[in-house]
Amino acid sequence: MLLMDSGDFLFDDPQGRQIATLVLAHGAGAGMDTPFMNAMAEGLAAGGIRVVRFEFPYMLRRRRLGKRLPPDRPTVLIEAWKEVIRQLGGGRGLFIGGKSMGGRIASMVAEEEGVRGLVCLGYPFHPPGSPLKLRTAHLEILKTPALIVQGERDAFGHAQEVPGYSLSPRIRIAWMPDGDHSWKPRKKSGYTSKQNIEAAVSEVVRFVAGRGKRTA
Numbered sequence: 001m002l003l004m005d006s007g008d009f010l011f012d013d014p015q016g017r018q019i020a021t022l023v024l025a026h027g028a029g030a031g032m033d034t035p036f037m038n039a040m041a042e043g044l045a046a047g048g049i050r051v052v053r054f055e056f057p058y059m060l061r062r063r064r065l066g067k068r069l070p071p072d073r074p075t076v077l078i079e080a081w082k083e084v085i086r087q088l089g090g091g092r093g094l095f096i097g098g099k100s101m102g103g104r105i106a107s108m109v110a111e112e113e114g115v116r117g118l119v120c121l122g123y124p125f126h127p128p129g130s131p132l133k134l135r136t137a138h139l140e141i142l143k144t145p146a147l148i149v150q151g152e153r154d155a156f157g158h159a160q161e162v163p164g165y166s167l168s169p170r171i172r173i174a175w176m177p178d179g180d181h182s183w184k185p186r187k188k189s190g191y192t193s194k195q196n197i198e199a200a201v202s203e204v205v206r207f208v209a210g211r212g213k214r215t216a
Contacts, residue, residue, distance in 0.1 A: 008060065010053040012045035019048040020208045022095040022119060023088060025081065025102025028071050031059050036182050036197075037099060040121065043201035049095075049208055052088060056080050056102075077105045082113060091115040095208055100124050100156070100181065103148075104135065110144040117211045118146035119204055122181050125157030125165065134165070142168040147207040149200045151179025174203040 010032055022044060026032045032053040041051040055063075057080055058072045071077065085091050090113075096106045097119030110118045126133050139146075146168075152159040152175050159175055176196040178189035183196040 008054060010041070010051075012041040012051040012053075014045050014048045014050060017048060018050050020095055020116070020211070021050045021052060021088070021093065022097065022204070022208060023052045023054070023084065024096075024119075024121075025098035025106060026053070026055060026059065027098070027100035027102055027122075031055055031063070039197050040201065040204075043197065044204060047201060047205035049205060054084050071101065074105070074108075077101075078109055081105050081109045085109070085113050085115070095119060095211070097121065107142065107146070108138060110146070111142065115144060117208065118142075118144050119207065120146065120148040121200070122150060122154060122183070123148045123157060125162060128155035131161060136165055136167065139168060139171060140166050142170055144170065145207075145211060146171045147204060148173045149176060149183070149203055150174070151176045151181060151183045151185075151196075153178060153185075154181045156181055172207070174200070176200060 026037060032055050037053060041053060044051050056072055056077055058069045062069045085094060085096065088094060092114055094115050095117045096110060096115050097103045098106050099121045101124060103120030104124055107118055107120060125135060148171060150157060150162065150173055162173060176183040176199060177191045178185035179196050183200060184193045185191040185196060
């Protein structure tokens, strides 16, 4: 069981009225305080969403030991997500999601935990270079309202592939122009990472606000 104290979480609170709480987990290779995660949390807080970030057990150990460690087994990651939800008062008051792997694991617990909505910031539909190894079976029957913000060039599932997948009608995908897995566009595209981050923040705020404005 993952037992975390308040010092293990990062909180970004809105300055004004709060419309909801969104819990975010990190991707496989980096922790909860990367520039990407910081930018998203700050932007979402400015939009009225309280953001809570946490790290999986392997990432907590990595910080403590100062050495790179591989992700925990899926069963450990799933239980970690469930424990965080319990510690934060239960799924009915929360939106959950995360970057890449963090969002994928959130999508695997969202239904069972009865969360208000799911937000995936770059979903790993398949490993890069292996488009037939899809990670979408549970997404085909998902009943939880979900938003996936995906880069058009994402090697884990790009704009020419994903529309052909059988996904639940409860899932909406917002495409970031010319973006990679972290929505970074090429210079020649005319877009910037900052623009895509801002667009992603707007999409998430709109999605969360549309699910009800009661304070979570």
